[in-house]
Amino acid sequence: MKTILYLIRHAQSYPTSRQNYPEWPLSSLGKNQANNLGILLENLGITKVLSSPFTRCIQTVEPFAERNNINIVIENDLRERLIAKNIIDGFYNIWYKSWEDFDFALPGCETSAQAQERFVTVVSKLAVSNRGKIIALCTHGNVIGLFLNWIDKTVGRMEAERLRNPDIIRVTMNGGKFKWDKHFILSGLNAISTDHKETPIER
Numbered sequence: 001m002k003t004i005l006y007l008i009r010h011a012q013s014y015p016t017s018r019q020n021y022p023e024w025p026l027s028s029l030g031k032n033q034a035n036n037l038g039i040l041l042e043n044l045g046i047t048k049v050l051s052s053p054f055t056r057c058i059q060t061v062e063p064f065a066e067r068n069n070i071n072i073v074i075e076n077d078l079r080e081r082l083i084a085k086n087i088i089d090g091f092y093n094i095w096y097k098s099w100e101d102f103d104f105a106l107p108g109c110e111t112s113a114q115a116q117e118r119f120v121t122v123v124s125k126l127a128v129s130n131r132g133k134i135i136a137l138c139t140h141g142n143v144i145g146l147f148l149n150w151i152d153k154t155v156g157r158m159e160a161e162r163l164r165n166p167d168i169i170r171v172t173m174n175g176g177k178f179k180w181d182k183h184f185i186l187s188g189l190n191a192i193s194t195d196h197k198e199t200p201i202e203r
Helices: 028-044 055-067 091-100 112-129 141-151 157-161
Strands: 003-009 048-051 072-074 134-139 167-174 177-180
Touching: 003 028, 003 055, 003 112, 003 141, 028 055, 028 134, 048 055, 055 072, 055 134, 091 157, 112 134, 112 141, 112 167, 112 177, 141 157, 141 167, 141 177
Parallel strands: 003 134, 048 072, 048 134
Antiparallel strands: 003 167, 167 177
């Protein structure tokens, strides 16, 4: 019995040094993206919505959930990998190194290997517990990239960097095996998504 999972990368966020990174909200543009995304998702047959506890993810799927009278279930292990505890200079150097060395992390932070294991475990659990259903998981770019790397080892940093805000990845599970549907493109998504490098940052 096939299970369909839509991995949703959150809409454009507004990182600010005034808040802890789990609390970063969507930017004004991100809120508009979320409203538009709520319409685009309606034809996918999604019956359950799960989200990272981070504010930007919850805000991304709220419009869709409200339009369709679906409760958002918070799943802590869908959270982003802790790359750095604060907004820091040289962030992308850390990002690059974490893809070159899956055991690298700043003190007190999470390695790529640890984040990958956590994310694969929770997605596998959710796929099994929702067997035969169509579900949406709202989460983050780094852990989505790590999950795709687990499915296909040829996927690396460059593919993760191509993920936009928001973005949708379709994955199926059948017979206990995951498959990434690389040909899936959500109609209308290209018109609302932005490159992650366009994210406004308040230091």
